[in-house]
Amino acid sequence: xxxxxxxxxxxxxxxAEVRHQLFHYVLQLADTSLILGHRxxxxxxxxxxxxxxxxxxxxGLDLLGETRSLYQYAAxxxxxxxxEDDLAFLRSATEYRNPLLVEQPNGDFAATITRxxxxxxxxxxxxxxxxxxxxxxxxxxxxxxxxxxxxxxKWSSEWVIRLGDGTEExxxxxxKALAHLWRYSGELTTPTANEKALQSAGxxxxxxxxxxxxxxxxxxxxxxATVPLPQGVFMMTGGKEGRHTEHLGYILAELQYMQRTxxxxxx
Amino acid sequence: MxxxxxxxxxxxxxxxxxxxxxEPKDWMPDAYRKxxxxxxxxxxxxxxxxxxxxxxxxxxxxxxxxxxxxxxxxQDEAGHGLYLYSAAETLGTTRDxxxxxxxxxKAKYSSIFNYPTLSWADMGCVGWLVDGAAILNQxxxxxxxxxxxxxxxVRVCKEESFHQRQGFEIMQTLCAGAPVQxxxxxxxxxxxxxxxxxxxxxxxxxSPNTAQSMNWRIKRFTNDxxxxxxxxxxVPQAEFLGLTVPDPTVKWNEERQAYDFGEVNWEEFWNVVxxxxxxxxxxxxxxVKAHEEGAWVREAALAHAKKRAQKAAA
Amino acid sequence: xxxxxxxxxxxFIRSKQGLDHKHVGSLHAADATMAIQNARDxxxxxxxxxxxxxxxSKHVHASNPDDAEAFFDPANDxxxxxxxxxxxxxxxxxx
Numbered sequence: 001x002x003x004x005x006x007x008x009x010x011x012x013x014x015x016a017e018v019r020h021q022l023f024h025y026v027l028q029l030a031d032t033s034l035i036l037g038h039r040x041x042x043x044x045x046x047x048x049x050x051x052x053x054x055x056x057x058x059x060g061l062d063l064l065g066e067t068r069s070l071y072q073y074a075a076x077x078x079x080x081x082x083x084e085d086d087l088a089f090l091r092s093a094t095e096y097r098n099p100l101l102v103e104q105p106n107g108d109f110a111a112t113i114t115r116x117x118x119x120x121x122x123x124x125x126x127x128x129x130x131x132x133x134x135x136x137x138x139x140x141x142x143x144x145x146x147x148x149x150x151x152x153x154k155w156s157s158e159w160v161i162r163l164g165d166g167t168e169e170x171x172x173x174x175x176k177a178l179a180h181l182w183r184y185s186g187e188l189t190t191p192t193a194n195e196k197a198l199q200s201a202g203x204x205x206x207x208x209x210x211x212x213x214x215x216x217x218x219x220x221x222x223x224x225a226t227v228p229l230p231q232g233v234f235m236m237t238g239g240k241e242g243r244h245t246e247h248l249g250y251i252l253a254e255l256q257y258m259q260r261t262x263x264x265x266x267x
Numbered sequence: 268m269x270x271x272x273x274x275x276x277x278x279x280x281x282x283x284x285x286x287x288x289x290e291p292k293d294w295m296p297d298a299y300r301k302x303x304x305x306x307x308x309x310x311x312x313x314x315x316x317x318x319x320x321x322x323x324x325x326x327x328x329x330x331x332x333x334x335x336x337x338x339x340x341x342q343d344e345a346g347h348g349l350y351l352y353s354a355a356e357t358l359g360t361t362r363d364x365x366x367x368x369x370x371x372x373k374a375k376y377s378s379i380f381n382y383p384t385l386s387w388a389d390m391g392c393v394g395w396l397v398d399g400a401a402i403l404n405q406x407x408x409x410x411x412x413x414x415x416x417x418x419x420x421v422r423v424c425k426e427e428s429f430h431q432r433q434g435f436e437i438m439q440t441l442c443a444g445a446p447v448q449x450x451x452x453x454x455x456x457x458x459x460x461x462x463x464x465x466x467x468x469x470x471x472x473x474s475p476n477t478a479q480s481m482n483w484r485i486k487r488f489t490n491d492x493x494x495x496x497x498x499x500x501x502v503p504q505a506e507f508l509g510l511t512v513p514d515p516t517v518k519w520n521e522e523r524q525a526y527d528f529g530e531v532n533w534e535e536f537w538n539v540v541x542x543x544x545x546x547x548x549x550x551x552x553x554x555v556k557a558h559e560e561g562a563w564v565r566e567a568a569l570a571h572a573k574k575r576a577q578k579a580a581a
Numbered sequence: 582x583x584x585x586x587x588x589x590x591x592x593f594i595r596s597k598q599g600l601d602h603k604h605v606g607s608l609h610a611a612d613a614t615m616a617i618q619n620a621r622d623x624x625x626x627x628x629x630x631x632x633x634x635x636x637x638s639k640h641v642h643a644s645n646p647d648d649a650e651a652f653f654d655p656a657n658d659x660x661x662x663x664x665x666x667x668x669x670x671x672x673x674x675x676x
Contacts, residue, residue: 041325041338045318048561050349051608051619057342058622064335085330109564155618165574166567258329258387265445267329293646346623353607356589363586565585568611
């Protein structure tokens, strides 16, 4: 079934079911960029060199900007009068729908770069497809975000190459990070039941169609980095359906501290 | 030889007096160069260390909007540090050397950052008071005699004005909010007021370098002048917010057309300068850790650049 | 320790189409690609630019301030090089 509402911003054209599915999907995207932005912001003031401290904060800021647009849209889809902050600060870990990858700790710079690259490679290619979504709100958000994501991908790709083909120590660190984080990469392109429904409705990209481009870029970057990709690793999933690693709870404990301690106030 | 030196020095002072900027390759007295390196690097270190007390709250900011603002503000401070390190580098030192001096404790940074940030209202106070004090210090430096420093300061000041406003806005929101928020604001003001007054440095009588620095126009107002200006600016703003400055002696002096205010606790000031503030160990420890743990990253990037250059040449 | 310091680069930014690139400051980077990206992250956070040039600081050759008089004073008396030196009758337009 193909849905092409004449004006997708008029949310009423969606059936209650599609609207609900879309709400969960947008929430998933928002949670994802929030959690990764949050992780990057932990680096602020602690980066390996001042110039890269600025770079990571820039990426974090881009992701937070995207987060806000997405939550605002999600709140409209939900239609219960919640705000972006209600959605970010008042949901529990099991209600969060970010993939496991982005909640993984920063680790060393190699782990942060690897996590970022694996995400950027998906994020950028997915946003490019979202540009043509019949849902004009999502397409509009993607239009701004895709330019930022293109830069993020360039940045993280170059760092993967630098670390892989840098010193012996940097290669070892990158390999170690990759060996650990690779298991979380498959979830990005493994659709949940909710995503499948939206894919068959033609509202969001078919991940299978993204894979060739993603894999080509991945292969190119790691061959430049002279680091082999892991093979035959079991892929962990669950985050997009609310089953998380233990790390998310601690993120939320910090993230939501103020709103939970002082409920209902304006800051 | 000596007469030549004297002439150079006279010419140099004449240029300064005529408000002509000194540029990196111009002749300058060694003492001027050294004083500048000390002052600019100390300023750069303050920006760098200053990221930590606020960075502390980025992950706990109470709304997405505040989180974005705070992250971009702390990021700006990294930028300011970078502009200032670059300005100092034109005087013949390196960033690595300056960082080594910071890490060994030889170089100082502003003591204000050795105070802890304990509540969200501290983000308001740091922006409103600490950045307010910094701006008073910095605006005159946009006209300082050394060109690269003055240009860096122009850029810094342009960006800094948003910092103070966002701090004031946090305070305003707290003061217009629930009683618990207003208490939070007052409690933070109580803690930050005196340390902010200390930011202007010792009393003029105890600041022996001031005269020379004023003469060289790398300082344009004395410590006490700036402190007075700050109090005159801030007392009405605190009143506007409905907060009470924690100094019972603050009183408008009609004759002086300025506020009278109490004596700073100089024992505390020197104690924090000497390393005994609540956070001296943590702040410096965090900077050293970041630098040391970043060493392999910096080395890897250099090694890769070298490999690439070799490949391109082959 | 000093071996790991990245080289210094000078950054020039075109603030909008039609204007010259202007020196805005410097930064450290391991190579040119990184220098351009760092310049973007450091010097264009507030939409200050549409184009970036970087050049490694060691490649900049500068005139010597001691030569300033010999270099720049001779142009002082060549007022005829400036259009305002010439009287043009008021009735003549477009010149």
